[in-house]
Amino acid sequence: MKILLLLISMEIFSSCGTSDHFISKETVMQKENIIELVSKNDMEGVKKALANGVNVNTQDKSKRNLLLVATVNKQVSMAKLLVENGADVNRQADNLDSAFLYAGASGQTELVKLYLANGARFDLFNRYNGTALIPACERGHFETVRVLANTKNYPIDHVNRLGWTALMEAVVLGDGSKKYQEIIQILKEAGANLQIPDNDGVTALQHAKKRGFTEIVKILSN
Numbered sequence: 408m409k410i411l412l413l414l415i416s417m418e419i420f421s422s423c424g425t426s427d428h429f430i431s432k433e434t435v436m437q438k439e440n441i442i443e444l445v446s447k448n449d450m451e452g453v454k455k456a457l458a459n460g461v462n463v464n465t466q467d468k469s470k471r472n473l474l475l476v477a478t479v480n481k482q483v484s485m486a487k488l489l490v491e492n493g494a495d496v497n498r499q500a501d502n503l504d505s506a507f508l509y510a511g512a513s514g515q516t517e518l519v520k521l522y523l524a525n526g527a528r529f530d531l532f533n534r535y536n537g538t539a540l541i542p543a544c545e546r547g548h549f550e551t552v553r554v555l556a557n558t559k560n561y562p563i564d565h566v567n568r569l570g571w572t573a574l575m576e577a578v579v580l581g582d583g584s585k586k587y588q589e590i591i592q593i594l595k596e597a598g599a600n601l602q603i604p605d606n607d608g609v610t611a612l613q614h615a616k617k618r619g620f621t622e623i624v625k626i627l628s629n
Contacts, residue, residue: 437461445473445489448482453489463492472498474506478518486518496522503534511539511555514548519555529562537567544577547586549593556597563599570606574599578611583620591626601627 441461444452453473457463464472474494477485486506490496499505507527510518519539532538540555540563552573556563564572571579574594581587595601604610612627 438465441465441473442467442476445476445482445485446480448477448480448485450485450488453485457492463489463494464498466498466500469501471500471504472506474498475500475504475509478506478509478513478515481513481515483515483517487521490521490525496525497528497531499531503532505531507531508533508539511548511551512542512546514543514546514551516548516551516554519551523554523558529560532565532567535567535569538562538565538573540573541565541567541571541576544573544590544594545580547581547584547590549586549589552590553593556593556599563594563597564603566603572599572603572611574601575603575605575611575614578614578618578620578623579605581620583615583618583623587620588622588626591623595626 437456437459438461441453441456442465444456464474466472467476471479472495474486474489474496475498477489486494494506496507497505499508507519507522508531510522512533529538533542535541538555538561540552540561543551543555555561556573564574566572567576574591577587577590577594581590601612602610605614612624615623615627
């Protein structure tokens with residue numbers, strides 16, 4: 408009798424193990440499938456997957472969630488769909504990118520606005536310990552800069568790992584052209600501190616003078 412019970416118990420355990428393995432394999436397949444669907448911008452496919460219970464915050468091998476994948480691919484409609492289904496705009500990948508941080512850095516103003524309206528956090532930073540605003544300034548995305556700089560409580564004067572604020576980055580890594588002049592003007596009007604120096608004690612104005620950025624010097628001096 409004891410032997411019979413033991414055999415039955417072993418059979419039940421074996422059966423449960425097989426089932427768990429099958430579910431695990433199925434989950435992996437669903438995960439890989441929805442990542443591919445997002446990458447291909449397959450709206451209907453993603454809708455069906457989400458309706459079938461696939462996690463909207465599924466991550467790829469680099470821990471990029473679906474929303475970050477869509478953001479990297481500049482898929483606005485897909486991003487909106489994912490946000491509507493509860494995607495986390497702040498979830499960070501291995502390289503510390505998040506959908507919000509990447510949208511700012513790449514100048515995707517529409518997505519920046521979407522993520523701001525859906526819980527974007529200002530205390531999470533990229534791999535340079537920078538905000539979404541700092542690389543937006545560096546790359547000349549003045550419309551994105553306008554939105555972020557004028558967002559209530561946004562850390563406009565945050566200093567990154569290089570010792571630079573958004574203003575400093577626009578001067579040091581910009582070329583002094585009209586779009587950078589516009590960025591400097593936006594930051595100034597939004598209340599950015601013009602006196603914060605870099606790690607060597609050099610101010611944005613001093614850098615602008617050294618580079619011969621006449622128009623930026625005028626903005627910073629008045």
